[in-house]
Amino acid sequence: MQRFPDHLLNGYNNFMSGRFNEQQQRYKALAEKGQQPHTLVIACCDSRSAPETIFDSGPGELFVVRNVANMMPPYEPDGHYHSTSAALEFAVQVLKVRDIVVMGHGRCGGIKAALDLDAEPLSPGDFIGRWMHLLKPAAEQIQSNDIMTPGERQRALERVSIRNSIANLRTFPCVQILEQRGKLQLHGAWFDISSGELWVMDAKTGDFARPGM
Structure with a gap:
């Protein structure tokens, strides 16, 4: 048994x-x-980067959706199954969250896979490969940079991915409308697993810096 x-x-x-x-x-x-969380966090399913732990949040404070490489796909009302988009829709339309945080992290396996342009599929379905295709243009551009070390390329794509997901969030009409009305704010953050450092994205420049630094 x-x-x-x-x-x-x-x-x-x-x-x-x-x-x-x-x-x-x-x-x-x-x-x-019922729940009334103030923030939606789009995070990676990596077991080392749980938002509830990192932000020391209590029950009911965060609405969290986790997927490989903390990615937000673009708005695609095509009748297929879209779990991350469904979570976004519920958080924005029903829970009325005030903030959305896309939180990436260092040493992300999904980002590493995206940079391996010659990787073989893990299964006939190639689910990870298809998912990471969302980053293919950026991955190709970064991987072609011979001046950068592998670690630098990894970190660069981890942060570019966050900006890409925020851009994709703005393709959703509900997000566009609420952000324009000042009722919703979009944020980017990157967590370093080894040091515990949190880097926050500047909304205007897209640069990442440690809060208060």
Whole structure:
């Protein structure tokens, strides 16, 4: 008989005796009244870069959608399945979030895959390859730069990808309208796993800097 992973059960028990016990009334209120998060975070599914942990957020504060390389595809109402676009639609139209943060991170496996222009598909479906195709023009341009080291090219594309996703966000009519009305703000951020540093994108220039630096 299949056994549920012990480390998950142990973690759940710690959660119940710790955070849930301490914030039981908050969880009860969220269950009864529903969620009202103030921010949508589009993050990578990398296990090392959880937004709730990085921003020390409590239950109900962040609405998080995670995918490979924290990418936002452009607006494509074509009848296909679009999970990230669906999450955006719900966050903006129903939850009325005030801020959207596209948060990338260092040493991203998806970005590394995008830079490997000769990589073979991992499966017949080539799901990662097709997904990372969203970055193909930028990846080709950066990979062709012989002056940069592999690490520099990786970091460059990680940050270019964030700007690309923010540009794609603005192709959604609901985002365009609310941003123009001043009811929604778009942000970019990049997290360094090894040092814990957070770099925030300047909305006007697209440059990244550490807050307060």
